[in-house]
Amino acid sequence: MTRGLAAALRKGVARMRRRPLRPGRETRGDVHIVPRDSIAANALAAVVAIMTFLAAVTSGGVAMVIGSANEWQAEVAREMTIQIRPTPGHDIEAEISRAQQLALAAPGVVEARAYSREESDRLLEPWLGSGLSLDDLPVPRMIAVRIARGAVVDTAALRQSLARDVAGASLDDHRSGINRMRGVAKAAIAGGMGVFGLVLAATVLSVTFATRGAMASNRPIVEVLHFVGAKEAYIATQFQRHFLWLGLKGGALGGIAALLFLILAERVSGLFMGAAEAEAAAVLGHFSMGFTGYAVVAAEVGLIAAVTALTSRQVVIHTLRNIE
């Protein structure tokens, strides 16, 4: 048994020694049935890289638009205003503090800031001019109410308790403004999705045609494999594996370039942002890829590689079905 094994090993080593190495190779590694570095394959990799780049940059842009629209909407929805009109026979300051307490007692409210008399006057200045004494005018006073992120305040209940306990109070929850804003945001999201869909369709189509072009030069290989008795699945797998790898390589190149581009864009937009713009950015959102962004780019690379692989398979099967 051991002697048999030793003999077999010796024989194997002897055979290896006798066997000449392939010229220009360190080892006798697998030789690829599908040629690796053909011009057609390189051209296809370039098309895949470019289209992946474009699709990824588009998805980054669209993600930003969608993110901004959502954020914007959420910010506006987090504010309400209570207005208190001076009523004869009531001390307005007392009414204000009561309204403030009622607002703060409502679940979901985090802040209720009353504008002071001076602040209210200043708000009116642009309309009435600064020289005018406003002391005698019944200027309404405002309380800005902020709502916790994601919380929903029972505005009907708050409105009811204000009406009962505070003279001259009315609650404005910006409902009509929010609805308008929501419409704009929805349109922005739909537009972004539309653009993304078009770019993705163009990507899939151009990659499909580029793959078919690259496969055209491989027809003799498909035929010869068929003639030497290879089954359809074997032949298809040879090509599919090669084209999947090609698609992943090209796609990774394009995807990484797109990520670098987006990150750079984010840095640049941050660089030129003053304090005011930074605040605007907090409201409008800015370039920030986030996990979803990276996942989308990775999914695009995977999709495009899958398209090249499956197209090559489809071409093989079509070729085999049409061998005379």
Next chain:
Amino acid sequence: MIHFENVGLRYGLGPEILRDLTFDIAPRSFQFLSGPSGAGKSTLLRLLFLTLKPTRGLITLFDHDTATLSADSLAVLRRRIGVVFQDFRLLDHLTTFDNVALPLRVLGRDEESYYEEVAELLNWVGLGEHIWSLPPVLSGGEKQRAAIARAVIARPQLLLADEPTGNVDPQLAQRLLRLFIELNKSGTSVVIATHDIALMDQYDARRLVLHDGYIHVYD
């Protein structure tokens, strides 16, 4: 081993190129398939090789009715047949070794297991020097021999050769004929399509002659 019964073939809507072919090819037999250029020799070889389906008639191959077989079963049957194409059909990006080894490779065998076999065969057909050469640097006769080596490497039961002496000098033609005769003696049925009368005169064998679409058999 192979039986044709009333086989007819036309390309598309064209005229019938082969008509009412009825004949057998026996195990271990040797035959020339002749006829003028355009008579349909290559077409008949394609029928024998299962890459073309007859428009009518019955072809039985290794006891299988070919009309009822799936694509995969046809591929498996095809492994028992070796073909030498008129235009060789070697793959230019693979070395002579890898071209010849292809039929073994598609069986899922790895290089270790067949290296000796392939190298030996290449020596036998006189291509030992060119084992790592690419086809574009081979001469016509060398390509021819590489194509023959690929056709026989998997020890087929039937060998089909389309004009194998079409573009080689008479000496090489004679050597190739001896090669085919030797393969036949070792048990392979051989069908050589040729219009080379001189070649056929060198060996007394069965002749299948195509003329006007009909086949005439001279045993």
